Amino acid sequence: MVGRQHGIAGRLVALVTATLALALVLAGVIAYVVQRAEVLEQADGELLQEVEELRQLSDQSAADRPYRDVGVLLEDFLRFSVPGSDESMIAFVGDSRVPALVSGGERRIDLTEPAVIDAVLTQRRPDETVLTTVETPTQDLRIAITPVQGDDGQGTLVVGIDRGARLDRVDSLLSAYGVGALLTLLLAGAVLLVAVRRLLSPLGDLVEAAEQIDDRELSRRVVVPEQRTEVASLATSLNTMLERLESSFVAQRRFLDDTAHELRTPLTIMRGNLEVLDAEDVEDVEATRHIELVEIDRMRRIVDDLLLLARLDRPDFVRPAPIDARDLHADLLALVPALGDHEWVDDGCVEGVVHVDRDRVVQAVQQLCANAVKFSEPGSQIRLRTAWRGAGEDRALVLSVADDGVGIAPEEQEAVFERFGRAEGQRAVEGSGLGLPIVRAIAHAHGGEIELDSRPGEGSTFSLVVPAPEPEPSPRAR
Numbered sequence: 001m002v003g004r005q006h007g008i009a010g011r012l013v014a015l016v017t018a019t020l021a022l023a024l025v026l027a028g029v030i031a032y033v034v035q036r037a038e039v040l041e042q043a044d045g046e047l048l049q050e051v052e053e054l055r056q057l058s059d060q061s062a063a064d065r066p067y068r069d070v071g072v073l074l075e076d077f078l079r080f081s082v083p084g085s086d087e088s089m090i091a092f093v094g095d096s097r098v099p100a101l102v103s104g105g106e107r108r109i110d111l112t113e114p115a116v117i118d119a120v121l122t123q124r125r126p127d128e129t130v131l132t133t134v135e136t137p138t139q140d141l142r143i144a145i146t147p148v149q150g151d152d153g154q155g156t157l158v159v160g161i162d163r164g165a166r167l168d169r170v171d172s173l174l175s176a177y178g179v180g181a182l183l184t185l186l187l188a189g190a191v192l193l194v195a196v197r198r199l200l201s202p203l204g205d206l207v208e209a210a211e212q213i214d215d216r217e218l219s220r221r222v223v224v225p226e227q228r229t230e231v232a233s234l235a236t237s238l239n240t241m242l243e244r245l246e247s248s249f250v251a252q253r254r255f256l257d258d259t260a261h262e263l264r265t266p267l268t269i270m271r272g273n274l275e276v277l278d279a280e281d282v283e284d285v286e287a288t289r290h291i292e293l294v295e296i297d298r299m300r301r302i303v304d305d306l307l308l309l310a311r312l313d314r315p316d317f318v319r320p321a322p323i324d325a326r327d328l329h330a331d332l333l334a335l336v337p338a339l340g341d342h343e344w345v346d347d348g349c350v351e352g353v354v355h356v357d358r359d360r361v362v363q364a365v366q367q368l369c370a371n372a373v374k375f376s377e378p379g380s381q382i383r384l385r386t387a388w389r390g391a392g393e394d395r396a397l398v399l400s401v402a403d404d405g406v407g408i409a410p411e412e413q414e415a416v417f418e419r420f421g422r423a424e425g426q427r428a429v430e431g432s433g434l435g436l437p438i439v440r441a442i443a444h445a446h447g448g449e450i451e452l453d454s455r456p457g458e459g460s461t462f463s464l465v466v467p468a469p470e471p472e473p474s475p476r477a478r
Contacts, residue, residue, distance in 0.1 A: 047144035070150030140164030266295035340373035347385035376405030
């Protein structure tokens with residue numbers, strides 16, 4: 001599992017790191033392009049600013065004392081103008097190929113190279129300023145070529161900026177950004193790897209715990225992380241699934257154990273009778289046949305009860321439907337007399353509609369009546385009563401079966417609801433020991449309970465209690 005966990009962490013970190021790297025590259029490219037454009041735009045602006053200062057000088061002089069000599073105008077401009085650190089200026093008078101004047105900043109650039117002179121002579125215009133780029137083996141220049149008119153002829157002012165130096169600074173910033181981005185990427189990847197492994201460590205524990213759980217260790221549960229994360233939700237869901245699996249396995253094992261336990265006795269009786277059977281004795285054969293049939297019927301009842309108990313957890317075990325409580329009571333009174341020779345007493349009933357599974361409720365009450373028949377004297381009274389308990393949403397239907405039989409001691413009352421459980425005085429009475437557990441299961445399936453009120457020698461009252469909320473009154477009734 002460690003390898004799988006690291007594989008997930010590695011792929012996740014690689015994906016996030018690649019996404020982050022792509023974002024950093026895009027951000028760097030965009031920043032570089034924008035910065036480079038700003039540098040070039042600023043260079044053009046500075047060149048045009050120098051041209052504008054020349055025009056202002058020319059206009060101002062024309063108002064006071066007009067320049068008639070172009071050379072004097074250019075000389076005054078170069079003398080009073082302060083070039084930038086990476087800026088130089090030269091001036092041409094007439095059609096000369098040799099600059100008449102030269103001026104530069106702290107890092108004077110060479111505007112007298114033949115490539116620059118050729119660009120000036122070929123691209124200058126008599127009536128407009130021309131911006132152009134000149135690249136030489138040693139320089140990358142941006143120059144402005146401006147014509148200057150005078151009474152004695154025409155001159156040309158050339159202002160140049162070391163564009164390469166400025167772009168080199170942008171490239172240096174890009175290199176610094178690349179180094180910073182790489183370090184950021186490595187740091188982010190390392191932090192992310194540690195964080196992801198820490199986040200996935202509960203998942204690894206979860207898988208390891210799940211791998212150790214088998215049909216012999218279904219009671220184990222995985223540890224739910226304290227943080228409310230998807231891993232915690234997964235752990236909770238897995239524990240819920242394990243609880244369901246454990247319940248299913250427990251029910252299956254109980255069914256098999258109960259079947260083996262209960263069928264062993266009738267099978268032993270049948271085998272013993274067959275072993276001592278005298279095949280030539282007709283009476284012995286007939287008696288053995290009778291015993292075998294009785295034991296087979298007993299096994300069938302046991303198997304039916306066990307199958308019923310095995311289906312208790314199914315959602316369709318009960319199918320509630322509306323039924324009138326009075327009709328349900330009447331049906332019970334009509335069915336139970338066949339269970340035994342007793343005085344069946346109608347102890348009262350109520351009116352109203354309840355939502356229950358009629359067949360299951362009748363089955364439960366018949367089982368209670370069958371128990372009353374077993375543990376009370378023939379001809380004694382067995383009383384059936386149907387009543388309401390509570391009101392509103394808390395109302396419940398109570399179906400009671402009371403007898404005057406042997407009763408059950410308080411310390412043994414819980415045992416009679418266990419599978420194959422019997423009270424001390426009931427062990428000699430025939431039965432599978434599954435009747436009352438079935439009754440309790442039917443009550444629980446309805447959201448109710450089974451109650452017992454009993455005293456030794458005075459009889460018992462079993463009450464099946466099922467929820468029966470009162471319906472809300474209709475608007476017209478209000």
